[in-house]
Amino acid sequence: MIELRNITKRFGAVLANDHINIKVEPGTIHAIVGENGAGKSTAMRIAYGFYKADSGEILVEGKVHEIASPHDAIALGIGMVHQHFMLVDTMTVAENIILGAEPGNAVALDLDQARAEIRRVSEEFKLAVNPNAVIEHLSVGQQQRVELLKALYRHARLLILDEPTAVLTPQEVDEFFAILRRMREQGKTVVIITHKLSEVLAISDDVTVMRDGKVVGRVKTKETNAAELARLMVGREVLLRVEKPEAKVGQPELSVQGLTVKKADGSKRIDNVSFDVRAGEILGIAGVEGNGQTELIEALAGLVASNHISGKILFENRNIAHEGARLRRELGIAHIPEDRHRRGLLLEFDLAENSILGVHYRKPIVNVAGVFLDSDAVRRRANEIIEGFDVRPANPDLPARALSGGNQQKLIIGREVKVNPKLLLVSQPTRGVDIGAIEFIHRKLVNLRDAGCAVLLVSAELEEVTSLADRLLIIHEGRIVGEVDPKIATIEEIGLLMTRGH
Amino acid sequence: MSLFRELLFPLIAVLAAFVVGGILILLVGDNPLHAYALLFGSAFSWPVGVGYTLFYATPLIFTGLAVALAFRCGLLNIGAEGQLYVGSFAAAWVGIEFGGVFIRNGAGEIVNSPIANLPIALLLPLCFIAAISVGAIWGGIPGVLKAKFGSHEVINTIMLNFIAVALCSYFTQYHYKIPGDPIMQTAEIGSNANIMRLGKFIPSMPSFIPLNASFLLALLCCLLVYLFLWRTKWGYELRATGTNPSAAEYGGVSVRKQIIIAMTISGALAGMVGINEVLGYRHRYYDGFSDNYGFTGIAVALLGRNHPVGVILAALLFAVLQRGGIPVDAFTEHVTKDIVQVLQGTIILFVAAEAFFRGPFSRWGLLKRSKV
Numbered sequence: 001m002i003e004l005r006n007i008t009k010r011f012g013a014v015l016a017n018d019h020i021n022i023k024v025e026p027g028t029i030h031a032i033v034g035e036n037g038a039g040k041s042t043a044m045r046i047a048y049g050f051y052k053a054d055s056g057e058i059l060v061e062g063k064v065h066e067i068a069s070p071h072d073a074i075a076l077g078i079g080m081v082h083q084h085f086m087l088v089d090t091m092t093v094a095e096n097i098i099l100g101a102e103p104g105n106a107v108a109l110d111l112d113q114a115r116a117e118i119r120r121v122s123e124e125f126k127l128a129v130n131p132n133a134v135i136e137h138l139s140v141g142q143q144q145r146v147e148l149l150k151a152l153y154r155h156a157r158l159l160i161l162d163e164p165t166a167v168l169t170p171q172e173v174d175e176f177f178a179i180l181r182r183m184r185e186q187g188k189t190v191v192i193i194t195h196k197l198s199e200v201l202a203i204s205d206d207v208t209v210m211r212d213g214k215v216v217g218r219v220k221t222k223e224t225n226a227a228e229l230a231r232l233m234v235g236r237e238v239l240l241r242v243e244k245p246e247a248k249v250g251q252p253e254l255s256v257q258g259l260t261v262k263k264a265d266g267s268k269r270i271d272n273v274s275f276d277v278r279a280g281e282i283l284g285i286a287g288v289e290g291n292g293q294t295e296l297i298e299a300l301a302g303l304v305a306s307n308h309i310s311g312k313i314l315f316e317n318r319n320i321a322h323e324g325a326r327l328r329r330e331l332g333i334a335h336i337p338e339d340r341h342r343r344g345l346l347l348e349f350d351l352a353e354n355s356i357l358g359v360h361y362r363k364p365i366v367n368v369a370g371v372f373l374d375s376d377a378v379r380r381r382a383n384e385i386i387e388g389f390d391v392r393p394a395n396p397d398l399p400a401r402a403l404s405g406g407n408q409q410k411l412i413i414g415r416e417v418k419v420n421p422k423l424l425l426v427s428q429p430t431r432g433v434d435i436g437a438i439e440f441i442h443r444k445l446v447n448l449r450d451a452g453c454a455v456l457l458v459s460a461e462l463e464e465v466t467s468l469a470d471r472l473l474i475i476h477e478g479r480i481v482g483e484v485d486p487k488i489a490t491i492e493e494i495g496l497l498m499t500r501g502h
Numbered sequence: 503m504s505l506f507r508e509l510l511f512p513l514i515a516v517l518a519a520f521v522v523g524g525i526l527i528l529l530v531g532d533n534p535l536h537a538y539a540l541l542f543g544s545a546f547s548w549p550v551g552v553g554y555t556l557f558y559a560t561p562l563i564f565t566g567l568a569v570a571l572a573f574r575c576g577l578l579n580i581g582a583e584g585q586l587y588v589g590s591f592a593a594a595w596v597g598i599e600f601g602g603v604f605i606r607n608g609a610g611e612i613v614n615s616p617i618a619n620l621p622i623a624l625l626l627p628l629c630f631i632a633a634i635s636v637g638a639i640w641g642g643i644p645g646v647l648k649a650k651f652g653s654h655e656v657i658n659t660i661m662l663n664f665i666a667v668a669l670c671s672y673f674t675q676y677h678y679k680i681p682g683d684p685i686m687q688t689a690e691i692g693s694n695a696n697i698m699r700l701g702k703f704i705p706s707m708p709s710f711i712p713l714n715a716s717f718l719l720a721l722l723c724c725l726l727v728y729l730f731l732w733r734t735k736w737g738y739e740l741r742a743t744g745t746n747p748s749a750a751e752y753g754g755v756s757v758r759k760q761i762i763i764a765m766t767i768s769g770a771l772a773g774m775v776g777i778n779e780v781l782g783y784r785h786r787y788y789d790g791f792s793d794n795y796g797f798t799g800i801a802v803a804l805l806g807r808n809h810p811v812g813v814i815l816a817a818l819l820f821a822v823l824q825r826g827g828i829p830v831d832a833f834t835e836h837v838t839k840d841i842v843q844v845l846q847g848t849i850i851l852f853v854a855a856e857a858f859f860r861g862p863f864s865r866w867g868l869l870k871r872s873k874v
Contacts, residue, residue, distance in 0.1 A: 303751060326754030335752065343752045348745045357742065357753035361735040371734050 001026040001158050001189040002047060002078070007056035009042055016042040018213040019056070024158070024206075026061075029180060029190045031200040031221070034210035034233055035434040036404050040193045043210070044160045047191075048080040049073040079151025080160040083167075085143050087135045094118055094131035097150045121152050125182050141172035148179070158189045165199055166432065171288060171499070177203050195233070195434070197226045198463070209233055234436045244446045247470045250279030253423045253454035254300070259311035259321075261295045261304055261478075269295040271478040272311070277423065282445065282455040284469025284486065286462060288498050292478035293458045294338060297427045300456070301335040302328045303343075315423065329358050334421035336413055338428040338458070344412045345400045352382040352396040355415050381418070389414035390440065406437035413441060417448055424448060427458045442468060462491060474498055512805050512812070515852035516819065523845045530836040537837050541826030549704070551825060553711035557783075559814075559821035560713075561586070561775040561792075563720040565799025566817050567727055568641075568771035570808040572655075574731060575764035576744035581644060581659025582772035583796025584666030589637035589773025591670040593695075593780040594688050594787035596632040598678060600625055601692020607681040614677065622694040629695045629781055637773015638766045640666060645765025649758035655765065663796070674789050686789035697782040714782030716774075723771060724810035730767075731810075740764055772796060793824075801850050820846065 002024045009017040016039045024030045032040045046053045049067040057064050060076050067073050073080070087096050094115050103110045118131040127145045135143060144164065151159055165173045180190055180203060194200060200207055201221060209217035209232040217232040230238040254277040261270035270292045277283045287293055298304050300313060302325035313321040320328055337343035346354055356365050356378055365381070367374040382396040389410040391403070400408060409429065416424065426445065430438040445468060449455050459465040465472065466486040474482045474497040482497045524534035545555045565582040572579035579585075598605075602619025604612050620628065644658035671686065678688035697716060701709040731737035742750040743760040751757050775795060780787055798820060805819070806812025823846060827839035 301752070324754070324756070325751060326756075329754050337752060342746070342748050344749060346742055346745050346749050349742070353738070356738075357749065360738050360753070366735050371736070373733055373735060373738060 001061065002191075003059040004043060004047060005057050005059065007043060007046055007053045007058070009039075009046060009051060009053050015213050017046070017053070020210070020213070020215045022208050022215065023218075024189060024191055026189050027184060027187055028205040029184055029192060029203055031204035031207045032191060032193050032210060033195055033197070033200055033207060033229060035195060035436070036406065036432070038210040038233070039213040040210050041162055044080065044162065044191065044193055047073070048078060048160060050080075074154050074156070077155060077157035078160065079154060079156030079158070081144070081147040081151060081162065081164060083163045085147055087143060087146060089134075089136040091135060092131065093129055093133050093135065093138075093146050093149070096135060096146060097131070097153050101154060118149060118153060121149060124186065125152065125179055127179060139172075140167045141175065144168070144176070145179070156188075158191065159183070160191045160193070162193045163195075164192060165194065165196065173199070197229050197435075200229065201226060211235055230435055234434075238435055238439060242442045242446060242467045244468075245450065247281045247449065248452075249281045249470075250452060252276040252278045253316060254456070255312075255314040255317075256300070257312040257314065259296075259299065259309070259313060261292070261299045262308045262310075263295075264308070269478050270299065273475075273478070273480050275473060275480060277454040277456050279422070279454050280449060280452050281470045282449050282457050282468055284465040284472040285456070285458045285475050286465045286472055286494055286498060287475035289460050291475050293427070293475060295478075296475070297335070297338070297425050297456070297458055301325060301333065301337075301425055329419070332419075332422035333425065334416035334419055334423070335425045336416050336427060336429055338431070340405075340408050340412055345408060347401040348399055350397050350399055351386065351391070351403075351411060352378050354400050354411060355382040355385050355396070357415065359419060385411060385414035385418055388418075389444070404434075406433040409433050409441065410437060413444060417444065421448075421453055423454045423456070425456050428460060429457070430459075430461065430464060438464075462494060466491070466494070508807055508809070508812075512807065512816070512853060515805070515849050518852045519845050519848035522848045523841060526844060527834075527837050527841065532834045532837050537830050537834055537841070540829045540833055542822065543826075544829040545822040545826040549707040550711060553700075553707055553713045555818070555821045555825045556717050557711065557713040557821075558824045559817045560717045560720050560778045561795040562798055562802050562817035562820055563717075563724065563814060564774045564778070565772050565795050566802030566806055566813040567720075567723055567799075567810060568768040569799045569803035570806065570810070570813055571727055571731070571740075571771065572641075572764050572768040573803060573808045574744045575740045575760055576747065577645075577648075577655050577761065577764055577768075579641065579659055579765065579768045579772075580656055580800070581641065581662050581666075581796070582768070582799045583792060583794070584659070584663035585637040585640045585769040585772035586775035586779075586792060586796055587666045587670050588640045589633040589769075590776030590780050590791070591673065591787050592636035592773070593629045593633040593776040594691055595673075595678070596629045597625070597691025597695035597780065597785075598689055600628055601695050603689055603692050605678065605680055605689045613681060616692075619692065620694065625692065625694040626697070626781070629691075630777060633773045633776035633780070634770045635773075637776070638770035641769015641772065642762060642766035645762040648765075649761045655761075667790070670787065671789050674787060678787070687784075688787040690786045691780065693785075695781055696785055697777070699782070712783045714778065716778035716782045719774070719777065721814070723774065724814055727771075728810040736763070772799070798846075801846065805849060805853050819849075 004020060004022045006019050006021060007017050008019055020043055022043060034040045042051065045051045047058060049069045049072050052068065058067055065076060094111060097118055098114045103114050115131045122129045127149060129142065129145050129149055164176065168176060183190060192204065204221045207219050207221055207224065207229065208215055209229060211233060257274050259270055259273045260268055263269055285293060295304065299309055302323060306322045309321055311321065312319050315331060315333065341347060346357065359365055364377045365373060379396055386394045386396060391407050391410050429441050445455060457465060457468055469486045472484050472486040473480050474494060476498060484494060527534040527537050544551050546552060565586060568582045569579050599617045600620045602616050604616065605614040607613050640662060644655045644662060647653045647658050648655045674686055674688050680689050697714045699709060699712065699714045701707040701711055731741060739750065739755045740760050740763065742753065742755055743757050747757045779791055802813055802816040802820060806816035823842045827842035830837055830841060831839035
């Protein structure tokens, strides 16, 4: 269907694509995997006419084509769905889909014809999208299907999907994969960019592995496995499971009793939840995303308005349910937030300034007068975190925005671990993080637990939460619906609790 | 490198504006080089030109600093105009009531007796405090409204501008004007509340030039704001709130408190225009004196990249234009001093258009940010 031959692309000093060759067979689902920055998105953006390659050629259905813009790509039957959707929130599905290809004559817009066509395509692939719905009222999964429709409406025969599952819940991922399989049955070709190995194995026919701008492997999915793919991606053996010693459990540090968290509209996001986290253990919380995990962690961290909380949060026998985030930090609670861009980092600030968030008003960061920041102390702390947690590039003057996701996450974890917390709240610690960094982060969390810290871990990755946690609670619609021993419970058992409650 | 980048875009914007202005001057039939020579020649002539340029720059430094500081906390203070009016009136009120000024009507009867006649060592600081604190309150009100009720500071500061202007006019007209005076202005403040003109210290500067010690105060404020924002824990919290309130909250910072603090300090800085205007220049409150200093302050902050040093440079540039516009008007055939407005407007346009200069993919960057 499409073939990239000897494509090279340079951004300044960075060689993003180094003579890469990718061949996608028609009617297949082709996965392109690699760590962040391996050059997979760049390659696909070149195929879509978003970037121009410095050298090399693109063949579509056996013929060499010049793809100078997305417009050319669309004309050749190539569609692309970006990681961040390009939709106008306040317009309807139909209006979004026809945007740029409006039917009708120069003056009048023929929306009816468009709606009929959208319905037809939507039914053909069982997308279940209502053309009259307004985008902002749709879930993320539905919005993604609108993006698919947009490409299909323009008669795309090849769809390029950039990290399509990053924004989806596990259930939505299953639905989404079913759609992809239907598309393959109908003769479409799909290229899916990802770094989640389980998904590659579940959906693809062929895999191209990239590392450092080069193609380092081409395999049939049937003939490979996760360990081999991980080794190709990272360039060395990777430990996919966490090795940890027996937990030496101490006293409960945190005791949550009858905690209820409401939203502004009065709906209960957490409903009468009770549990303990003890020193020296990792308590995992598994659940389909959006079942109250975010609210639970934010309530424990002091980031939910006090009048939305009822029940008790006992930390070392003191009820802190109505205390602010600052006091909780001073008591020894650290927090690795699920959304590092929204919560965890000041992206415009440099690494040094980011490394003091939360302790910026305390000694030794402020000097004797208690007002002025001690720039030596700030730098010292930043350098300690950068060295201790292998943050690259190791330059405290860089803005946090300049770092890759994995390095941003290492900076946050370093900052939070640095305060020697008694309780660590961790949410999605490895989301969007390279495999190599995941291994590192897991080891750090286990080290902290072995040092006697109580760790509460929320993760959407079942594999992560089962391999790290010493005890595992399952959350469903804001309630704890079960506790299992992660060492013996099967994924099926946990999955059943996650989706159906009891 | 980063300093160079920070300076590069404002510089390009200014140069581009002068090119556009030059084309306009050419179109109306004058020689742009001649006009610009007049403009800069006049603004930089010693001592009169320089004196006036620095005098014009003074209120713009205060308002530019006010807008910049609020902006560092993610707030748009459109209300510097109102804040500088109430600050100025407050300074005049103290200068009259505590400066031993009797206001008499045409028949010589006293219509307003002062509260006290304080010595300079008490009166001058009191006038300062009045201008600063009343400006701070006027800025703090929309801060509190935003922090408590989430009402938008842009709307509230605009509304408070109208209230401020009307309130000051009312008190001038009915309480502190000399009856029969055709000009809308208060009586003169006590002489103990006057600030020295710099002509007194610089031998070659004639004393009619209104440049006074407030200019030095403005520079001092720039230094203090710089130290506050980048060297103290409070400034760290304020800037953190400005770039990412969610992350600031996560780091134990009270976002509401920061909003109130930022708006209050911003108002105080705007109120200090009154020190220059009332104590240093006219020695009375003159109704409607502000030549849109509050709004030009937004442009100054924008051009100065919300940095104290940038604010000084931008305020000086705008002052040069203001001062230099007069001879351009007088000594060219067709160009009027409106060319100054054209230049100011074009500079802002180019500065605001910066996003479009930043590479072809900035478009996608913007899209991304508005989405997720």
